[in-house]
Amino acid sequence: MGRIFSIFAALLAFLAPAVAQADPADIDAAARGVVRVVIIGNDDDEIFPVSHGTGFAVTQDLIVTNAHVVRDAMGDPDLRIGIVPSGGGDAVYGQLVAVNSRIDLALVRLTGSLRLPPLALAGRAIAKDARVVSVGYPMNVDRAQGLDLSDIFQSMSPVTSPGFVSGERPSRSFDTVLHTAPIARGNSGGPLVDSCGRVVGVNSFGADNEGGDAEFFFAVSNRELVPFLRANDVEPKINGNECRSLAELDDAERERLEREQMEALRDLAQRAEETRAKRERALLEAQLGVSQDREDRMALAFVLLLAAFAIGLWAWSRHERFDAEAEDAELRRRKINIAFGFAGFLVVVALLSFLTRPGLDEIDRRVAGAMQGDGGTETGNSPTTGTQGDAKLTCRLLPERSRITSAEAPDIEFEWTAEGCVNERTQYGYASGIWSRVFVPNSEDAVSVNSFDPDRRIFRSERYLLSRSAMNEARSARSEYSAPTCGADGAASKLGDLQGEVLSQLPKDPNERLVYQCEPAT
Structure with a gap:
């Protein structure tokens, strides 16, 4: 019987329409902002974990989780909330900012700096049958690895579980997303993300599975999450762009x-x-x-x-x-x-x-x-529309050619010179026929590679959302050289060579690609 069922399932999978797969790089990027939320007790100055759940960053110092995850800390002043990051670093305590038990949401402020990258929220309704991924810290995985409560203070990567959306429906008096991405105890408060790593809901509870029925799970919908955040003076990062892969x-x-x-x-x-x-x-x-x-x-x-x-x-x-x-x-x-x-x-x-x-x-x-006589030539060539010389430009995003998962994309204005200087202070490198500049900031875990095509007036910014360890390696490589002064003799080709070490450490594909069309500023 089991073999027949397996064959039937495989046949259905073959006949079913293809569904876009989640990009692992996008899920990994979202996981950087996912934390373990630990309720901590104190016995004779010795701290110990009582329970744990999951949360995720909506700003660098604010975490969203479920209200039931922090319920014990709300009723017992001796219990505290600990936040354990996934990418390494010391755990910090959190303070409750707001709790709404009706919609099972809570907002926690960090008392220390973890430099967590905030997750973007999907700005459009999730389609039925869309692929989603649960991200969190299920207890059954901890037990399977032989970990006990004392081990949960260690920084470990969250577990990702793929599934599909089964629908959006009101449940327990609030809007939820019904899905099949498995969650267990410990996943509560973790994000349910789409294929681009954007939050579509906050995992909350699962359906009873008595008698071997199919398992379904519920996440608090963004229709509840966004008003909750705004009611507490938090403006989340909302991304309403269509989720498309770089391959597309x-x-x-x-x-x-x-x-x-x-x-x-x-x-x-x-x-x-x-x-x-x-x-x-x-x-x-x-x-x-x-x-x-x-x-x-x-x-x-x-x-x-x-x-x-x-x-x-x-x-x-x-x-x-x-x-x-x-x-x-x-x-x-x-x-x-x-x-x-x-x-x-x-x-x-x-x-x-x-x-x-x-x-x-x-x-x-x-x-x-x-x-x-008509101002033309026998070859019919038209005058160039490029920007070979100095020009002040205004660049506007081309959404149809861009992939934006989290970053904002306002218009860009800059002055370009034939020597590759931007605004007379930022030198771009020239290598393999491309003008580019690599930016490795200390304020966030993301490397940006900006490039400009002066002939076609196309400006591109590709962002690589890296783990903390990968970011440290990129910063180390960047510290090995100093960018030449803008406009110095041979500055463009020299910088083009110097940037090669950082570029070699980046993944094959970026997480985000922003493409702009530039025109002369008016």
Whole structure:
């Protein structure tokens, strides 16, 4: 029977529509802000754990968990709340800020600094059958590893359990997300996250599993969590972008580039055809014009020669009958000489008109002039729209080309120079044809790699959300060099080489990719 059921389940899995898998890097990034919440007792100055649950950061010093996780500490002043981080570091105590037992939520403020990265909340309703992951510290896993309550003060990575959303429904007088991502005692208060690591609910309780029924679990919906936080003056990080994988973005980017290349080829072919047609028209007009000019000049020369011949013939006939002793002989001699001179002048003009008639090379000159008359060239090239020189730019996010899981993405303004300087103080490195700058901050566990394409005016910021140990390694590599002064001789290529060590330590793919289109600032 069991074998038949397994075959049937496999068949269903094969026939079922494909569901996007959660990106492990995104789940790991979310897990950095998940903590173990321990209720601690004190006996003769010796502390001991009473119970534990899970919580997650909504700010660097505020933790969300279930109200029932901290219930014992609420009723007993001798009990305290301990917060144990997942990524290493000493545990700290927490103080209750707010509790709402009706919706099973509590807010705890840290008394020490753990530098926890806040988790982003999904800003859109989770779809039924969407893949989700529970993140937390189930007690059954601790027991299976041979751990007892005294061991829970150790920093350990939380357990992740995948499942699917079965629906959203009111339960126990508050909105919940019904799902199949397994939770157990100890998971209470932990986040239920989507495939991008964004919180869609706070795990709270499970359905009874008597008689071998299918197991279902309930998480407090964001529709309850967000008002609870805002009622306590906490504005959570909410991300309403569609959850897409980097593979999907890369495929879309390749399709977009191929489409742009095809459009560019079509535009080039169209411009070439337009140029060819324009050249043919110009050539025909030039041939007709030159031919007409040649004929006009030759006709003019012929007419002038005829006129010169006629005038010369008249003057010669008068010269033959010239009477030197006539009373008006001097006047007649002057007229004859003028006629001969004018005839000679007409011959010279006719000769010049014939000799200066347009040649065949005039056709090429007229064609070239016509092709340049509209401000274009025979190749149809258009002026560049890039930013090769200095420019003040305003860059706006392209959501369709970006993947944002937690970061805010406001517009960016900066001044770019041909030497790769931003705002005259931040030098970008140049390597493998890319302008980039690596930022390794001490204030958060995330490495940003910013790059700029001045030809296409595309600015990209890729963020790697690293574990504390990986972040320490990145900081160590960054401390090995000092960025050259902006605009110094060879600064771009030098920095491009220096950044290589940090880049080599980063994962293959970033967690977030923000793509901006830049335009000249107005």
